Amino acid sequence: TEPALAGFTPWPADLADRYRAQNLWTGETFGEVLAARAAAAPDRIAVLDTANSWSYAELHHRARSLAAGLARLGITPGDRVLVQLPNRAEFVEVIFALFELGALPVFCLPAHRAAELVPIAEAAAATAVITCRTHQRFDYAALAATVRENVPSLRHVLLVLDEGQELPEGARDIAEFRDEPVELPGPSAGDVAFLQLSGGSTGIPKLIARTHDDYLYSVRRSAEICELDSDTVYLATLPVAHNFPMSSPGILGALWAGGAVAMTPDPTPATAFPLIERFGVTITGLVPPVARLWTERAEAGDTPDLSSLRILQVGGARCQDELARRIGPALGVTLQQVFGMAEGLVCYTRLDDPIDVVVSTQGRPMSEFDQIAVVDDNGVEVVPGEQGNLITQGPYTIRGYYDNPEADARSFTADGWYRTGDIVSIRPDGNLVVAGRAGDWVNRGGEKVSAEELEAHLLEHPGIRDAVIVGTPDPVLGQRICAFVQPADPEQRPTLTAVRKFVRERGVAAWKMPDAVVVIEEFPETGVGKTSRKELRQLLTEGVHGN
Ligand code: J2J
Numbered sequence: 001t002e003p004a005l006a007g008f009t010p011w012p013a014d015l016a017d018r019y020r021a022q023n024l025w026t027g028e029t030f031g032e033v034l035a036a037r038a039a040a041a042p043d044r045i046a047v048l049d050t051a052n053s054w055s056y057a058e059l060h061h062r063a064r065s066l067a068a069g070l071a072r073l074g075i076t077p078g079d080r081v082l083v084q085l086p087n088r089a090e091f092v093e094v095i096f097a098l099f100e101l102g103a104l105p106v107f108c109l110p111a112h113r114a115a116e117l118v119p120i121a122e123a124a125a126a127t128a129v130i131t132c133r134t135h136q137r138f139d140y141a142a143l144a145a146t147v148r149e150n151v152p153s154l155r156h157v158l159l160v161l162d163e164g165q166e167l168p169e170g171a172r173d174i175a176e177f178r179d180e181p182v183e184l185p186g187p188s189a190g191d192v193a194f195l196q197l198s199g200g201s202t203g204i205p206k207l208i209a210r211t212h213d214d215y216l217y218s219v220r221r222s223a224e225i226c227e228l229d230s231d232t233v234y235l236a237t238l239p240v241a242h243n244f245p246m247s248s249p250g251i252l253g254a255l256w257a258g259g260a261v262a263m264t265p266d267p268t269p270a271t272a273f274p275l276i277e278r279f280g281v282t283i284t285g286l287v288p289p290v291a292r293l294w295t296e297r298a299e300a301g302d303t304p305d306l307s308s309l310r311i312l313q314v315g316g317a318r319c320q321d322e323l324a325r326r327i328g329p330a331l332g333v334t335l336q337q338v339f340g341m342a343e344g345l346v347c348y349t350r351l352d353d354p355i356d357v358v359v360s361t362q363g364r365p366m367s368e369f370d371q372i373a374v375v376d377d378n379g380v381e382v383v384p385g386e387q388g389n390l391i392t393q394g395p396y397t398i399r400g401y402y403d404n405p406e407a408d409a410r411s412f413t414a415d416g417w418y419r420t421g422d423i424v425s426i427r428p429d430g431n432l433v434v435a436g437r438a439g440d441w442v443n444r445g446g447e448k449v450s451a452e453e454l455e456a457h458l459l460e461h462p463g464i465r466d467a468v469i470v471g472t473p474d475p476v477l478g479q480r481i482c483a484f485v486q487p488a489d490p491e492q493r494p495t496l497t498a499v500r501k502f503v504r505e506r507g508v509a510a511w512k513m514p515d516a517v518v519v520i521e522e523f524p525e526t527g528v529g530k531t532s533r534k535e536l537r538q539l540l541t542e543g544v545h546g547n
Helices: 014-021 030-040 056-073 091-100 112-123 142-150 212-225 243-249 250-256 271-278 288-299 321-331 355-360 407-413 453-460 494-506 531-539
Strands: 045-048 053-055 081-085 102-107 126-133 156-160 192-197 206-210 233-236 260-263 281-284 311-315 334-341 344-350 371-375 389-391 418-426 431-435 441-444 446-451 466-474 476-485 516-519
Touching: 014 212, 030 056, 030 081, 030 091, 030 250, 045 091, 045 494, 053 056, 053 321, 056 091, 056 156, 056 233, 056 446, 081 091, 081 371, 091 102, 091 192, 091 260, 112 206, 142 156, 142 311, 142 321, 192 212, 192 418, 206 212, 212 243, 212 250, 233 271, 243 250, 243 334, 250 260, 250 281, 250 494, 260 271, 271 288, 281 288, 288 311, 288 321, 288 466, 311 321, 311 407, 321 334, 321 355, 321 453, 334 355, 344 418, 371 418, 431 453, 441 476, 446 453, 453 466, 453 494, 466 531
Parallel strands: 045 260, 081 102, 081 126, 102 192, 126 156, 233 260, 233 281, 281 311, 311 334, 476 516
Antiparallel strands: 045 053, 192 206, 334 344, 371 389, 389 418, 418 431, 441 446, 466 476
């Protein structure tokens, strides 16, 4: 059966047949997986947050009950529903209710505002939004109302309310829709399960349609690689709607394995460390800036008991070797690097890899059916080991964005490979090293400087805690090199002269010397906690100047 959703680009039939024949695509849906786990171990804990502890039976009942209520409200299979919730138990209830019903969650981040949500809702032609009343003093209900005013297809605003919170006019409380469960036809495994958002999009948002079949395969394979089982407690530390904490192996991997999902409302050590102790967390995933915070906190000593934590994953942006070396010893964990993308391909270092692989590479594809190639700007494969553009296809990598032919023309080759936009090299042992984004090069008068490479040098400076390199316009050179640095000690601000001297003494080519150093206390972040180069460039155009 072919998926019915218009705007979805299916896999070529021969490949789809092969993925089914090899039992990569098993024909199961997320709703069926939850039903099976609830039948096998009804009393086992499925979801934990600071306010709730739900068994598999309870989660399953809640999902079926809310699915019935949403159907009564008029939400139908195939409808798109924006879900904008912080890390809390109801997130899991809501997405499984939508899966039961065959409606498609559109995974928005708590950091998104109207400028992001309106185009997303339009591109998805969403009919409803499910969000909370407030979180960290931001009024999400008001934001949802704004989105509804601007997007004609959007009819319903549904809110998860806390004790004592009032329902604003025009919105409904999801508690009113926890009906008696009913039999629903439900989706089939080849159907699109949800829409995920592409990382760096400008203009029309790039929506990523993933099917139950393809996504479940990636979740299952990820859970195997991370050795999850029913004793697993996965802590969702990053915003849970992001593809990494969702599926690599994330909350869905933990549930697939019959383990528990725990939620932290924010990723700071002050909040997350006590929750690790309280819930007995065994695995979590972080972006590098958060991993740095955790490592520094642990190195300082006197933390809650973190001994249950066995695996710490780092991904989403390049983890510098310098930080990677410190994580395992500081936190008493096995480090795993994860290089993935919402479009599909996910690479992992394996738990038994030698330390050199874990510290210096971003791992290798999770599946033997993933195909990867490194090509030059003309699409010709580079000499093995050389850097180039990573392209990929496989059993869980999309063949096109949702209803976006323009983006497809840029991001996919004629024969359907996804152009990741990442510059990588593949080592003889098969592990990938990410050198940067195709765009993260400063082109200084024709001399190209990898931002990542220069950042790695700056991080070796004892006075620098973290560093981000961006190119800034220059009338003569085209671009010049600006180094944003966070000082290790706020009283000791590194100067341009000192930084240049340091880099030069490390034996780095003269044309890679920073032209400016800007000291700032905090880096602006994208919704998921990655440092935002875009906003740093914006800061420069707004007149922040270096020395
Ligand atoms: C360098 N760059 C990385 C890494 C992602 C697991 C993990 C991460 C994501 C994710 C994900 C990187 N080193 N370790 O979806 O399932 C950059 C690359 C990539 C882009 C994708 C998952 N890990 N990146 O980050 O869709 O540039 O997915 O193409 O948000 O992040 O971003 P996103």
